[in-house]
Amino acid sequence: MNVQHTRTSRADGKVPWVDVLLSAVASVSWALIGMAGAAALGLHLLEADASASLGPMTAAVVALGAGGSVTPSGDVSAFGLESAQATTAIEITPLGVSLVGALLLSWFFLRSLRAAVVVVSPAELAARAGTVVALFTAVLGGLVWAGHDVITLDGGSLGLDDLPGGSGSGGVDIPGLGDVGNIGGLLPDRLGDLVDARAAVGFSVDTAPTLLGGAGWAAGVLLIALLASRRTPLPPGWGAVHRVVRPAVSAVVTVALVAVAAGLAAAGYAAVGDDHPRRVAGAALLGAPNGVWLGVPLGLFVPWDGEASGALTRFLPDPLDDLLVDSDRPVTLGGLAELDSRVWLLGVAAALMMLLAGVLTAARTPVAPVGGVGAVGFAGRCALRLGGVTALTLPLLAWLTEVSVDASLAVLGFDAFGAAIDLRGHLGTALPLGAVWGAGAGAVGALLAWASGAAGRWASPLARGDVGTGGAPQGGGAGPYTPGTPYRPPNPATNPYLRLPEELREPEDAPRPPSGGDVYGAPTVTGPLEPPRRPPRRPATSPEEGPPPPPGRPPS
Numbered sequence: 001m002n003v004q005h006t007r008t009s010r011a012d013g014k015v016p017w018v019d020v021l022l023s024a025v026a027s028v029s030w031a032l033i034g035m036a037g038a039a040a041l042g043l044h045l046l047e048a049d050a051s052a053s054l055g056p057m058t059a060a061v062v063a064l065g066a067g068g069s070v071t072p073s074g075d076v077s078a079f080g081l082e083s084a085q086a087t088t089a090i091e092i093t094p095l096g097v098s099l100v101g102a103l104l105l106s107w108f109f110l111r112s113l114r115a116a117v118v119v120v121s122p123a124e125l126a127a128r129a130g131t132v133v134a135l136f137t138a139v140l141g142g143l144v145w146a147g148h149d150v151i152t153l154d155g156g157s158l159g160l161d162d163l164p165g166g167s168g169s170g171g172v173d174i175p176g177l178g179d180v181g182n183i184g185g186l187l188p189d190r191l192g193d194l195v196d197a198r199a200a201v202g203f204s205v206d207t208a209p210t211l212l213g214g215a216g217w218a219a220g221v222l223l224i225a226l227l228a229s230r231r232t233p234l235p236p237g238w239g240a241v242h243r244v245v246r247p248a249v250s251a252v253v254t255v256a257l258v259a260v261a262a263g264l265a266a267a268g269y270a271a272v273g274d275d276h277p278r279r280v281a282g283a284a285l286l287g288a289p290n291g292v293w294l295g296v297p298l299g300l301f302v303p304w305d306g307e308a309s310g311a312l313t314r315f316l317p318d319p320l321d322d323l324l325v326d327s328d329r330p331v332t333l334g335g336l337a338e339l340d341s342r343v344w345l346l347g348v349a350a351a352l353m354m355l356l357a358g359v360l361t362a363a364r365t366p367v368a369p370v371g372g373v374g375a376v377g378f379a380g381r382c383a384l385r386l387g388g389v390t391a392l393t394l395p396l397l398a399w400l401t402e403v404s405v406d407a408s409l410a411v412l413g414f415d416a417f418g419a420a421i422d423l424r425g426h427l428g429t430a431l432p433l434g435a436v437w438g439a440g441a442g443a444v445g446a447l448l449a450w451a452s453g454a455a456g457r458w459a460s461p462l463a464r465g466d467v468g469t470g471g472a473p474q475g476g477g478a479g480p481y482t483p484g485t486p487y488r489p490p491n492p493a494t495n496p497y498l499r500l501p502e503e504l505r506e507p508e509d510a511p512r513p514p515s516g517g518d519v520y521g522a523p524t525v526t527g528p529l530e531p532p533r534r535p536p537r538r539p540a541t542s543p544e545e546g547p548p549p550p551p552g553r554p555p556s
Contacts, residue, residue, distance in 0.1 A: 015127045023112035024131040031105035032139055035062045038100045038285060045282025059143045060205055061286070065097030066140060067213030069206040092403050095289035098217070099260065105132070105218065106225030110232050122235040133218045140214040144205045228253040230364065230460040242462040243366060248385040248442070251360035252393050255353050256293070263292035294401040294423075297394055299350030300437055302430045304331040304398075306423035319343070324423070331423070354390070354437050358445020359454070361386045365446075366464045367456035375450045382446035383439040390438025391431050398425030 039061040043049055048057060060070045109132055113120055226232065227241070227249040234241055267284030271277040298304065308324040319339035323331055336343040362382050373381075403423045449455040492498040 015121075015124050017127070019112070020124070020127050020131050023108065023128065024135050027105050027108035027112070027132050028135045028139055030108055031101040031136070032062065034104045035065055035097050035101035039065065039094070039097045042094075042096065042282045042286035045278045045285065047279070061094055061097060062101075063140065063143045063205045063210050063214075064092070065094050065101060066136075066210075067093070067098075067217035068140065068143070068210030069213065071204055071206055093290075093400060094286045095293065095400060096284075096286045099289050102221045102224075105136070105221055106229075109222055110225055110229050113232050119236050120233045125235060129219070129222050132222060133215055136218040137211055137215045140210055141207075144207045144210055224249070224253065231462065233462070239465065242460070243465075244385055245389075247364035247459070247463065248361045248382075248389040250364060251357045251386070252389050254360060255357045256296075256393075256397075258356075259292050259296065259353060260289050263288045290401050290403075293397045295346055296350055296353065297398045297401075297425055297430055298331070298333055298336075299346040300354070300394065300433055301333055301347075302394065302398060302425055302433055304423055304425045306331050306421070308421045324421075354441035355445055357390075357438075358382065358386055358441035358443070359449050360445070360458075361442055362446040362449035363454045363456070363458045364460070364463070365456060366459040375447060378450060378455060379443045379446035383442035386442030386445075387435045387437075387439030390441075391435035394434030394437075395425075395427045395430040398427055398430045401425070 036058055040054060040058045043054060043057055043061065048054075064070055109128070112128060113125075226234070227245055230242070230246045230250050264284055267280060267288055271280035271284075274280050306324045308321065319336055320331070322339055323329060323335055329335055333343060333347050362378070365378075365382055365385070367378060402425065403421055446455065490498055
């Protein structure tokens with residue numbers, strides 16, 4: 001009954017709003033639950049909850065992962081002055097949290113579309129996507145309210161009492177010179193005041209940027225999911241998307257996920273031999289896609305501009321820290337290889353990843369029927385399609401992995417602490433490089449797939465055009481409720497189920513003479529026949545007669 005209702009409503013172009021709302025609630029709920037769980041676990045493994053409440057920090061990280069914006073701020077009261085301020089600016093997306101939410105959101109959204117056995121109408125597709133985006137944006141509004149907190153640092157809890165002047169004595173005892181006082185009221189005297197200082201460092205989720213960013217993030221995730229899912233129905237007239245776009249997009253998405261899995265495996269191996277395995281695991285959970293997807297454009301020769309200073313440089317991997325600190329040179333694969341020749345392995349890995357994408361594209365692209373364009377034409381089509389997709393993917397990865405962190409604690413106009421990292425890729429260079437790499441990998445992968453016989457082997461039924469309006473094979477698939485077409489017309493002489501029982505026969509149902517025979521030699525009749533008479537059963541033989549003779553031998 002439910003299936004019939006779904007078929008009728010979608011065939012009539014009506015939108016099943018109850019199903020749309022329920023599927024949207026499920027998609028958004030599971031996506032945010034997954035993002036919150038990944039963010040909370042990563043922060044806990046990093047021991048970030050030791051200095052602040054885990055709930056507001058989790059809300060802030062989820063907002064960042066969903067394309068939102070968080071503004072930290074601080075106001076330090078030290079030395080009896082109110083003009084000291086701590087300013088911080090952070091532009092970084094925890095792509096580990098983003099990836100968890102994107103996978104869950106797209107999986108539930110696509111599952112609601114696959115539940116139909118008909119082609120989805122444009123109105124229903126727009127209603128489902130729009131409802132998911134609107135509901136996700138509305139829930140992000142709750143994170144704006146929850147994602148704020150203030151961390152208060154007490155000077156007495158920092159161990160400043162143990163420093164000279166920390167107890168308020170104001171004197172400094174230098175060996176060989178004795179007590180020289182407070183040296184004109186310099187640092188030791190100020191440390192005594194710093195014990196009573198309180199640093200209030202807070203953060204809050206920005207409302208307008210978070211809502212706009214969340215809506216754009218959800219819409220982008222659904223768009224990529226629709227383009228990458230090869231078995232999800234689309235509105236009528238979108239057959240070119242099945243044949244041209246989806247094989248290449250699904251191949252690139254598959255390779256990107258495989259690269260993240262390899263990054264997580266490498267992080268797990270590194271955590272085994274590290275002194276702080278929990279921190280390594282937490283950092284990998286939050287930022288493994290950041291590092292992996294930054295390395296892909298870098299390995300494909302996309303240049304980056306960057307600089308780093310302060311304490312944050314010790315978190316950069318070697319030799320990236322040597323190239324960013326006190327250097328105006330762009331970050332390139334060749335520049336890093338000059339410092340460490342093993343960096344060339346990153347280029348080899350990126351090239352192999354592109355080749356895998358080319359092979360997958362060829363295996364998922366339907367091959368033309370007999371008399372088509374051949375191997376060269378097939379390789380050209382795969383090259384054009386993968387080149388176009390990679391030309392858009394490479395700048396997207398470079399944009400997503402941009403990092404900008406600037407933190408400073410200014411006291412009386414002097415920088416007591418400073419740390420900054422800025423790393424941005426050349427998006428204009430990434431686009432043509434992506435087109436070239438995609439075209440080359442698509443052509444080589446297609447030729448390899450053609451030579452091995454894998455070309456078109458994994459093409460989906462939607463891409464091959466083997467499905468009709470109902471989402472099932474054209475002509476209807478045979479089954480218990482949809483029997484297949486018989487090989488010959490029904491004949492009561494050969495099918496006992498078509499014969500009328502003796503007790504139900506009427507005088508006019510007398511058997512009629514046969515009017516010919518079918519292709520198998522059985523007579524074809526137009527009316528019911530008498531049931532065939534069985535020969536009389538032979539009485540059982542007596543023990544004296546012995547068993548009956550075998551067939552073909554006369555009795556003795």
